[in-house]
Amino acid sequence: MHRNSSAHHTIILVFLFAANTIAVSWIGFHYSPVLDEMGHLPAGIYNWEYGQFDVYRVNPPLVRMVAAIPAVLSSSKRDWSSYKKGLTSRPEWNLGRNFIDINPDDWEWYFVSARWMLIPFLLLGGYICYRWSSELYGKTSGLIALTLWCFSPNILAWGATITPDATAATMGVLAGYCFWNWLQKFTWQQTFIAGLTLGLAELTKSTWIVLFGLWPVLWLTWQWISREESRAIPRSRQIKQLVTILLLGLYLLNLGYGFSGSFKQLKSFQFASRTLAGEDSVVDDGSGGNRFSESWLGEIPIPVPQNYLSGIDLQKLDFEKGKWSYLNGEWKDRGWWYYYIVALLLKVPLGTWLLFLCAFGMTYWKRREFRFNWKNEIVLLAPAIVIFVLVSSQTGFSRYLRYLLPCFPFVFIWISKIGLFLEKKQNTIIMPLIVVLSLVWSVGSSLYIYPHSLAYFNELAGGPKGGHRYLIDANIDWGQNLFYLKEWYDNHPEARPFHVDCFIFNKYSIYGIESSSPPPKIKRTINLSELTQEELKQIGPLPGWYALSIHKLHNLNGSYEYFLQHFKPVKIVGYSIYIYHITLDEANRVRRKIGLPEIKA
Template structure:
């Protein structure tokens, strides 16, 4: 491949104003190469160590038992009806180190009918049946998925270096390694970081094919495309995006051999897609491949029956049955298609969403933009802003327009696609696949060092250090990261909930805190994860007293209504929950925190009576101290 920034074979255009290569001196190059060889392996080891430590320290999160149980089912049953909305690659990799332990599995709760979500009861049963080892199983499964994050790091390095130079590669790798979102989700049994890595890798392979088309590069790009499709349904957008990008390239060419070249590349582009489809179907063992579109049973309005007056589709149906489209064989695994249908159905249900203290049915089109603004370090945003400014004022930080398009288009496509689904807004992880592209594009600011712009280079270094320090300041609680603009993770739940703050990751941290403070037991616990009893972690607990009932509900014994004196550990998702059951805890100051998602309170009789007076509840007598509900949380 020719030198980047001088000629693009995809466009056939000379690139004027591309980044200039720094002059090489006999004294400077060896020292720079030695530094390069030391820094990058060091970052790789640090990134791996951070992920491993988090994988060991955090408790299993809300959906990990379901994902792990589904992965085991894929191998043992060779069926893919569990967790359809996400392709099986990450789950299958996660299950591999667990299979030799022969975990107990109760397949009686297995189900795979249209719209079925049997993975959650199966995950709950999996935890119950393996309560002595389920934490170990989750740690082993997490460790198996960490290489996905390392792939993303290496692609950031390679692509940024080829586009903008080695200093840019260091910037891109640093942003990836210490990104709170990558650290937060990269150590979980979750497809999000894998999708970020494999989507970036696929785009890099496609970019290399565009610059120098060949059959081998087409097959390589196709294999990476298949892996991206196997990580998350989001990357189906590439099926439309890549041909569009290639068409733009083809239309920009001039010369006598254009027609012959376009024909050859058209065939190779078809090979890219066919290779991706083959790998996708192979991972599903070709189960249900080429099922006719009219033979599916869909549950979403988009693919099922026409919506009724309520706007919802009742039961199952197929709007393509009896039409010529229904006769078309789908070149996709059956469960892959049904997974897309279930995902669409979820977005059509208008689930309750939370943003900045407000709950509503459905979501906001700007939810993910706002989430990125407060969940990405301000140092990173400073670098993004600087990169945008440099693009506007000088050509020395810009490669060809086409290279920039290949890099920027997937990120924008993901953001637009996800933001358009306003049925519910719960998780910033849905836009995680765009981060790698942003990091590579932003890394152009690293060229300041190679171009001898020392003041600008110091600014870049300062912003990078700020970003890294901000992330490490709250590590290993990266899932709960919020930047300084909103007051950090301590104030994050006032802005976002769900996996953005509390995904159930801090129960082991609570257990460690209780081991150091035995006087805090017995303790009332309100946790966010219904599939795991805190007793499985060795915590003896009771359910905290509930607050005042909603209007129209029967008023219980006033002395059983909270607040009551005692020790309590309350998940921030439960404190801010739409039912308001534990919202009265906002009137108290926590004495400690387990991570940033479990707030620990020690309420005295005097403090309880103060808040009870504010709520219009009768005060408690001395004998009421310590009273609380003994039944387990439902």
């Protein structure tokens, strides 16, 4: 009986890993490159070729360098002539355009192969979810944690791109798991493993810099909760090991940058952000500076690579300058502190939320029955809580739920404790039934819109067709469906001339789509009485075929609002690109309604 149970368990494991691999591979093959990928790939190639890390410095180099390996080893052409160095320069965007232009026949394959290079990281993330959950709550819970990871629409979507968020989630939870193992054993073997994984996590996303401060706090908390147990291991040995972990993590971080600019004195840096530059910041119209140059702090050697620190400075500059953000139909020139709460409520499957509530109920109302170990749960949840608070506190702009992706595996593991309901013999079947139905709901809701997982919204938001009323940008439309648009374009030769305005980084022609001109606009702030009759005939609804991405339909100036308000699309491509066919009669009907003169054929 035990042997059969073990065999069934193994079959489920293999199925989940295989399903995740196939699902991510398919998305990676069919998605057109999203905005940031256009910069990540050439930056990774540049990092390999020159051993320098000033391109795309707002992110550490590990993810893009792994992704770039196929392009580096192949005969891909490179053109660095557009590279320009500067305090606030972002040369990766021009390098991305050049890379596609000089590799017209192969650029698609380079992006696909780059994505596939990162699939092992995704599988590793799933394995750690399973392993940590199994050790905390049992193997049934491990399968639940792995299922949530493998079928999360957000993990599927971003795991199929070369943006670092999904890989950062993997390496963060790996580091967290190894640190937890060290806290239980305090062996030197676990010390070196924890330090190694800490360094690798730091090389995926600079957000994980919080671990250098968080882990000592968690160690102190562990000591306080388990005062009797900790006496078996000398405190001095624990401190030595903790310092070793942090130093090894720091060493790996510097090694990943080839120690480029490491240990420079703080006063030798030039910063752009107000936080680090002071009154000479770029955001205050200065040319950059260093608020520490005249203080004793300026004499301190900084134990991180130069481009790692300057990348954090550039990221901070973006938040200080602020960007237009969109939430619940409102545009704002800053962000909202509650933006990510709303985003999670709408873009995480409701089945997962129901499992979360069940886990919360178990923790606080069934704690005596299940006897959870609080110190384990604190170590598990602390990284997710710290990242969530950190990201939510940066209200210069609010745009990307993917910034919270590193939180997901920790929460999935914590949620998976509801598997204990399935293992524990009870007089009622209600809770096991709720758990199973919620898990099925979560997976089914994700698969229902697959492979368009990037555009996922749950039923509370009205699904992906209703989600744009609440969130746009990378939450639904980031240029991922241009291959699908090309397919529709080829199958409908009658749709000519074709007028396109999509969220795109490059020219439409690289996808084989010929756009005659953008659709006609009409800004909400325009005064119609100030325009001539000829000018009035050039704006607003005109007959023709149009393709607009949902981000453009909601643009800040309201240029295309009339499409959403008065016309129905004939096709929605991947939930993010709306195709309209407007006839002469339909155009004139709407023109009369909004006060524009009619037009003739």
